[in-house]
Structure formats: C-alpha cells, structure tokens
Amino acid sequence: MPAPIRLRELIRTIRTARTQAEEREMIQKECAAIRSSFREEDNTYRCRNVAKLLYMHMLGYPAHFGQLECLKLIASQKFTDKRIGYLGAMLLLDERQDVHLLMTNCIKNDLNHSTQYVQGLALCTLGCMGSSEMCRDLAGEVEKLLKTSNSYLRKKAALCAVHVIRKVPELMEMFLPATKNLLSEKNHGVLHTSVVLLTEMCERSPDMLAHFRKNEKLVPQLVRILKNLIMSGYSPEHDVSGISDPFLQVRILRLLRILGKSDDDSSEAMNDILAQVATNTETSKNVGNAILYETVLTIMDIKSESGLRVLAINILGRFLLNNDKNIRYVALTSLLKTVQTDHNAVQRHRSTIVDCLKDLDVSIKRRAMELSFALVNGNNIRGMMKELLYFLDSCDPEFKADCASGVFLAAEKYAPSKRWHIDTIMRVLTTAGSYVRDDSVPNLIQLITNSVEMHAYTVQRLYKALLDDISQQPLVQVASWCIGEYGDLLVSGQCEEEEPIQVTEDEVLDVLEGLLVSNLSTPVTRGYSLTAIMKLSTRFSSVNRIKKVVSIYGSSIDVELQQRAVEYNALFKKYDHMRPALLERMPIMEKSASNGPTEIVQTNGETEPSVVEPKHLPPVTQPVNQANDLLDLLGGNDVVPVIQTTMPTKPASAGGELLDLLGDLSLSAIPPMTAYNKNGLKIDFTFERANPNPNIAVITIHASNSTEADMTDFVFQAAVPKTFQLQLLSPSSNVVPALNQGTVTQVIRVLNPQKQQLRMRIKLTYTLKGSPVQDLAEVNNFPPQSWQ
C-alpha cells in the first residue's frame, strides 16, 4: 500500500480542479483512500490523513468519519499527533455528540503531562469547546493549574476557568481561592487573563462582586496596575504604537466599570485614573482611541462626577470629527446610549451629529438619524426638521419608514404651528408616501380633522399632490378622505393660507374616479375614494354623476367595494332623506393618548424608546350620523354628537362603552313622560335603569300617529349636552301607522356620570301624505329619577 499523499500535495492537487465536479471527484477519491487507511489502523499516517480530512472539511465536505481518529491521535504519545488530534477535535467534534466525552480522560491525562505544551493543548481545547460534563469532571485540574507558578500555564488555566464558569456557574466558588494573588503577577499574559476571569466572576455573581469590592480591595489594585502601565516608559514587548499593552488597559477599564457601577466608593476611587487616561492617551491611532472609547464607556456607567462626564462626552464629540469612520461610528453608538441621561451635553454636538446624516456609511447614517430624533426639542424643531426632511428625501429605502415615523412623532410633539405641522406631513407624504406606516393614515386623518382652520388649505394641497402622483397609497388615502370631507371648500376657492386654486366639481370627481380605476390603487385606497365620492353627493351638486359611479361599483368584483356601493346605492334609493345627515362633516375626534407611530427601531437596543404605545382610532370609513344642526342650536360645542346606527351594523366607537356597560336591565319606578305631541305625532318616553351602572338611563321612545295617514320615512334624532353621552339603537320601523294602530319604538341610552339634569333636543323628520315634515323640540320635563 503506497504511503498516503502528503497534505500539501493534496491541497495543490485539489486547487488544480477547474470545476466543482472535478473537485468533488478528487475529494471522494482521497476520502476513500483515507477511509481504508483508517480501517487498517495505520498509526504512522493517521496524523497526515486527519490533517487532509480537516482541509477537505474546510472546503465543505463531510468529515465525521474522522472523529474517532482524532481521539486516537490525542491519545498518542507523539506531539505532532496530539497537535493535529486536538485541532481535529475542536473542528469536528461538538458537545452534542456523546463521542466528545471520550476525550475527557485524555484531556485529564494531558492536563497533568510533563510537557507544558501538551498541557497547553489540553487547556486550550477544554477552554474552547468543553461541554458542561467535561467541565465538571475537569474543573479540579484547571483549578490546580491556576495556582501553578508557571505563567504559561497559569494564563491558559485562567481562561479555561472562565469557560468552565460559563458552562457550569455553580463551580465559580471553587476558583475563588486561586484568584487571591493573581493580580500581583508581573507577567502580562497572566494579568490579562486574570482580569478576564475576575470580570466574569463579578458579572455573574453579585456576591462575588461585593466580595471583590470590599474584601479584596480590587479597585485600588487595578488602579495601581493601570497607573503603572501609563506611567512606565517604553516597553518593547507590550508596546503598540507608543501605548503600553492596550489590551490589558482595556480589560482593566472594563472591570473597573463593573466594580464602579452603582457604587459610590469604588467610583470615587477610580475617578483620578479615569481622568488621567482620558486626557493623556494618544489619539492619533486606532489603539489609543480604543482605550479612550473604553474609558468613556466606563465613565458613563459608573457614578462619576459631572466634570468627568462632560469630559467623556467631549471625547465623543471629538470622535465625531475624526476622519476615521470607525471612530465616528462608535461615537454615535455611545452618544445614543447617553443621550437620555446627559441630554444637554449631547445637544452641544448636535450640528456634528446632523452632518453625519450625510455620511456614506449605512450604519453611521442610521445612528445619526436615531440620535437626531432623540435630540429634537421645541427649540430646534424647525432647523432639525429641515435637515431630517432633506435626509428623508435622499436616504435609502430601508430608512424611510423609520424616518417618516420619527418625523411624524417629532412634529406632533413640537410643531410650532398647525400650518407648519400640516406642511411637514405633506412633505413626508409626497416624498416618502409609500414608506409611511399603515397606522399613520388614521392618525393623520385625525390630526387634519382637528385642525379646523386648516381644512381648506390642507385639502387644496392634498388635491394638488394627487394631480402630480397617485402611486403612493398612504398619500392617496389621506387625500381621498380629505377631498370627500372638504370637497366643498376645495371648489369654493376659499383658502386663506395660499392662493386658492380654481377647480370644478367635475374635475374633482375625475380625480377620484381616476383613483378607482387606476392599477396603482390598492383595494383599501379604492374604498377610500368610493366613500369620498359618496360623501361629495351632499357637498356637490353633480349628484347624478355620483349616483352613476356608485351604481357601477355595485357589481364590482372586489367584495368590499361592492358592499359599499350597494349600501350607498341603498342610501340613494331608500334612505335618501337620511343621506345629508349621514354624510355630514366629521366632528372633532377625541384624542385618547399620544397617537404617535410606533417606536423608532433602535438597532443596538440601547436607547429607551421615547414614544408611548400608540392607541389607534379605528379608521373611520363608515358614514357617521351626527346632528350638526342640533349642535348649533344647543349652543356650539356644548353638545356631544349622537351616533345613530341606522343599519344593524357595528356601531362606531363612541357608543361602544355604553354597550359594554349595559348589564341586566332592571325596572325601577320612574314614571313615563310625554316628550312631544304635535301635529298628530306623539312621542312618549319610558325609563329603565341599567344595572349595574346606575349612571346609565335607558329610555325607550314610543312614537304614535293619530292622523289618518301613515307617517313614512320616520327618523328620530336626539342631542344631549356635553357632559352626557348618548346612543340610539335601531328603530323598530320607520313607518308610524296611522290612527294609533301601532307605535315605533327606539331605545336611547344616556350616560350621565355627573348626574346633571337631563336635557334633550330632538329632531323629527317624516313624510306625511307625500310632503316631508321636519320639526325640532326641546325636552326638559324629564322626571328627576331619570337622572339623579
């Protein structure tokens, strides 16, 4: 049997393969040879074969059949074998397979080997991939080696102990005695690994942390070591660009951070050294900045005095101006962490941060954006928003959604004027309209509704935006809604804020119909535009055109659209008398909580979200009935509008609470009353108290007709003062039969939490002998029991 080919020769051969297939063939051939060699238990060439196998494994080919061979190599007496064997174990074995446990005994023997390099191999392997079982078995050996005077082994044992603790935390205690004089070592390797070990212990166990603070007086020791590093002269062995052992310095600073956190005494003891490091470290190279960075992190995390904190933030500010983008990146990351606690200090660097929005690097841009939003306040809102909107225009799509959300939020919190607010929203919608989050649409609608004096301006701007571009759905949806609502203002040319445009009703309807047929419109958008068109039937005079459109969509394939069209059709045909009332202007909507968009995504998770969980208003797509005329008569905003359900569909939100609150109805002795009696129409009220809520009065109206003809299309509406809430349920019918042959009943629920005197204004409409009749009346004669 010829000797298996050498490793380097195999590598050379495989690299000559020109195709994947050729490579695979070579590999398969070699694997077969290796397998037979393994079967023959060839000790001489096992090492060579496993090495080849490891190469092929790196190329991505399976090598599991070499696992046991690695174990055999580890057990061999030749150092070469052990070296490759342990390497193979680390690459091919993992703790999920029981095979790895077979290593334990070998490792144990090798930990006690007479040659330190063999011991080193064992420690390294255990410290890299030891499973918890192995760690348990071998922890004692590691602990022994932690106490040896051989620094080569001691440093490895320390890191091995770190791994053991990570795998089996309960074993931490046993390493405690060995840590006693670790820091008095001169050897930097031991010092470094010891600091790592102490860090691990302090992080994991508050008891350990307290112990090291109080009993071992760790802080002074660390301070002393750090001081020596800084003050000592040039040490060629540990020098990196003029700095002595930066790795050790960084680890010490990190351990100091943990020790100083939430502890006044420790923080005070390290104050001077931190100031010293912060001011004396050379910043021309990355290595110095690495130390400064760690120092800043430590200063910010412990209980440092304010002067030190300002120093730290200024270091970060200088980092921001550094040419090295890596430095700028870490500066932004750190500032993001501190912006909540040291807001004013970070504000001083605002312009530099804003400049970073123009950086070429994606990560830097993102951090700059997050930080910018965190720095927006009432004083800088105009300037900041200019920069952020410019950023929104030019940034990558991955940023647009978050940026848009951030702009909306900031605008809502700090808008200097309503006009500015609307303009800002318009800008976002037109430049990043398709990236805006879905929940922004109802939020914006609510905002626009509540900015009463801006209605004309808003609808005009939105209309103009639609003329330019109908591809961005959120923009289109908001615009449709506004046109539907305020289309009358649009065509009347009443705009105070800017030059009013001349637009006809037909032009407006053209645009809305265009949305319905456009391929760019989503089904939701189509729904918005159909509803808008419908609403315009009470604001425009071209009702016939609207009727036509609506009837066409009555046979639309889209079920949602079809349903709407059918219902609107019904509105035209059967309920035309209700149409004006149903489609009237929206009332001002109650703001429940901060209706901002969801929190800005923080990629490093450091900063606390600055936004409250949004409460959504349901998208208002159903026509809402409210008695505006009644409101006016009762005195402006004094009255809450009534939500009437004319069809047995779900009621809009305002009446919802009443529904929930209503429990069993129980009778109590409240006398009935006559609310209205005129022209043959008599309306009686009967009362019930809703249990368990005594604040709700349930009134049933009974309408009767003493005239000779039926009263058809009968609609009862009611309005109450602001301190009350009222809900009307569906009437039993809309025909009041003649000659008292029957009554129409309808239930009203009144919520009266302040127990004020109940007053009501009612409006009655019906058709009698072909002529429409309408009447208003005030009802003041409620029995005291109904509201006390």
Place this chain on the structure above:
Amino acid sequence: MPFASFCGTTHSFISHSHCVSQLLCLSVISSFQMQFMLLFSRQGKLRLQKWYVPLSDKEKKKITRELVQTVLARKPKMCSFLEWRDLKVVYKRYASLYFCCAIEDQDNELITLEIIHRYVELLDKYFGSVCELDIIFNFEKAYFILDEFLLGGEAQETSKKNVLKAIEQADLLQEVRHLMKSMWGR
C-alpha cells in the same frame, strides 16, 4: 439585546430552529465574548473558521454563508463594523483575505480591530510576509498560532514575542519522535 434564560447546567439547548437564538442563549450574562472568527477570500472561500460557541455543522455553514455574503457586499468606504442579527461583526481586509470576528453587544469594536491586527502581525512574523497562499497551504499552523494567541475568544498573551516563542518551541517538539516522561521530567 434580550437575555435568554440560561439553559441549565446540563446545557440542554432550548430547541430553537433558528441558530442565532442559540447564540443568544449562550451569551446569557457575559456580554463580552468573541463568538467566532472567520477568514475568507474575496471569492468567499473559507480559509479558517474558529468557533467559540457550540453550533452544529449545518448552523455553522449557514452562518458562514450569510455572513460572507454580507461582508463581501460592503463597499470600501464603509466602516469596519456592521450589525448582523444580534451580534456586532468587526471585519478588515488584509490583501486578499477578510478577517471577520463576531463579538457581542457590550464588546469594544476598536480593540477587536487591534486583536485582528495582532493576529495578522503574528502570522506575518511567523511566515515572513504572509500571503493568502501561506494560510491555504499551512492552515493547521494558522490555527496553532491563533490558539496560542486567543483561548475561548479572549487574548491569553499580549506580548507578540511570547506567542511566537511558544509556537517556535512547540514546532521543535514535533521533531522529537516520542514524548517520554523520564526525558522531560519536571
């Protein structure tokens, strides 16, 4: 970064199909750990892989593939750090080789760059003006050097000289045919 609950002393993994969750699972309290180091060429060929957290072969392959793609897609003007899943990745290109380390949330990216640089210096000193071919043909030596410099993802020796000395001595040992206790008695 969310903390997963520690898997218990028997280290039975929480059975997440997504391998990154396992990475998180292991990084329970310690937030300073290098999780792995990868070396790969500009064509995406792997030249060295050192894993300091236990993962299956399949998961390692998946992570490697994704990360290599992500890093190779970076433009030259971009910084050396990127957020990848829940880890931070520090990478630097030396000639035709990318050196890539995955560190945890609280770790110091700038010092990791120094760690990478130190490793390259060690390779350079050992091989004499190291190039990618040296690493390809002597990959096991590259591992040996790495294992004398880092242990469990942490630096075990901060002196260049000491690391190289140890490697030198260990190489000499390979010449000796058998290790016998009596010859090397302590």
